[in-house]
Amino acid sequence: MSATPTVGWIGLGAIGAPMARAAATAGLPVTAFDLNPAALTALADVATPAASAAEAATGADVVVLMVATPAQLEAVLHGEHGIVGALTAETTLLIMATVGPAALEEAVRSLTWTTSRIVDAPVSGGTARAATGDLLVMVGGAAEDVARARPVLDALAASAPVVGPRPGDGQRVKIVNQLLCGVHIAAAGEALALAEAMGLDRGQVHEVLGGGAAASFMLADRGARMVAEDYDAVKSALTIFVKDMGLVTEAAAEAGQEVPLARTAAALYRRGDEQGLGAKDDSIVYRLLREGPAD
């Protein structure tokens, strides 16, 4: 393996596309695939488009998977035109999607006879930080495998700590991250909804409380969108937290840990989704709480 690994990139969604561009811009040779041809075309100035996931993976030192769901992960690995036949014992598979520890471990098991060089490395930080290679990446895997993926991680992340030796440990930390994010967004919505219900100026409340003991990243970030009530300039869709809080409660059940706040927040995101708000910005939980539960 050369010092500059060749990269096969599969998945060019809202976060995946700016990540792949950041990797290519950092000097890594990237061959990319996405089911959406427009996403491939948009990246063609910096990456070689492939005709299938298998083609993108063929000959790559590191194959990055940045899909949206466990079902997509399974399809990319083992579905029609899946990559399993293109992987060798020397391929390092870098799974950066947030799929939860259970799906990650199932993927590891399913690849036992193909490659054991699997690193899981889900990300946090959103599209803006993805574009500048400034993500937080939570890495789980054996030291030797992580070392092989390191040039890719360095291109994408401001910080990519190894949080455990097991592929899946990255997912576990991401799960904890999403628990906090999902609860904090809902708490910001609840706080500003209560402020408004009590006749306060919710914009001022947001400003006054933002610097003290009540502060959170999400109160500052999503709270500003709740004050503005603009849910159509979608920076983070509600549906992401429907999925991720589901992964949180599933992982908690598996681990035998009660997570009452996460369960409460998960129910709120599901309620929004059931009301047809899945594609809106997740800050719409403020509006959802102000309007109250359906009778």
Place this chain on the structure above:
Amino acid sequence: MSATPTVGWIGLGAIGAPMARAAATAGLPVTAFDLNPAALTALADVATPAASAAEAATGADVVVLMVATPAQLEAVLHGEHGIVGALTAETTLLIMATVGPAALEEAVRSLTWTTSRIVDAPVSGGTARAATGDLLVMVGGAAEDVARARPVLDALAASAPVVGPRPGDGQRVKIVNQLLCGVHIAAAGEALALAEAMGLDRGQVHEVLGGGAAASFMLADRGARMVAEDYDAVKSALTIFVKDMGLVTEAAAEAGQEVPLARTAAALYRRGDEQGLGAKDDSIVYRLLREGPAD
């Protein structure tokens, strides 16, 4: 009224004592009372001790009340040796206790024929910031009355914004503050408990997530105590959040606003209290969640 108001101070508890000292140190003449003689003695180097609440209030331009509960507020105002007889139409009553909007409005009503100069100004920030005059104070009241209390507020607070014209608006913002603090502490406990349950190093998780989208003041502050598991060096007793989350859910019910996360967190704090942990540091919610609900 002189530019430097005389201050009658009632209530020298964990926060009240350093606040009174900060006011006196800033040059305000303070006459103080507390039911606990030791608290009075400890302050005698900077403040004049009074024999009763009424004596502390007599002749003061600004009377500060820093008691713990609505019942104590009622007793200080109207109980035996209460201050109501010592107040005049010129006295400014500065209620800095966290008693909730309902108790504050009841106090205002009960003083209709005594003084209408009532400012409510609950605080956030803890004992350390109380000692350095660096609290966040949320002020509700008429502009003229707030102006009379301003020298006291300036001595105590890094920031004391007027959040509404009604005495009670300070309480309302404090309620929103406590909702966020109470939920964020419980969320930190839940997150670190899940990390531990999934076999992760909770200290590392605390460190990795502390700077990103999952960040909160409480994750940094209480999270560190949860990692250390020292609940006996009490910086903020669990019982405070039993009381304050009760005020939150009560105010929310009054305002017709659902607060599902606050209700869930309130139940957790009550559970801790019922298990005899009320005097422990509130970060013990981590331990409570790890051990799970009683069968």
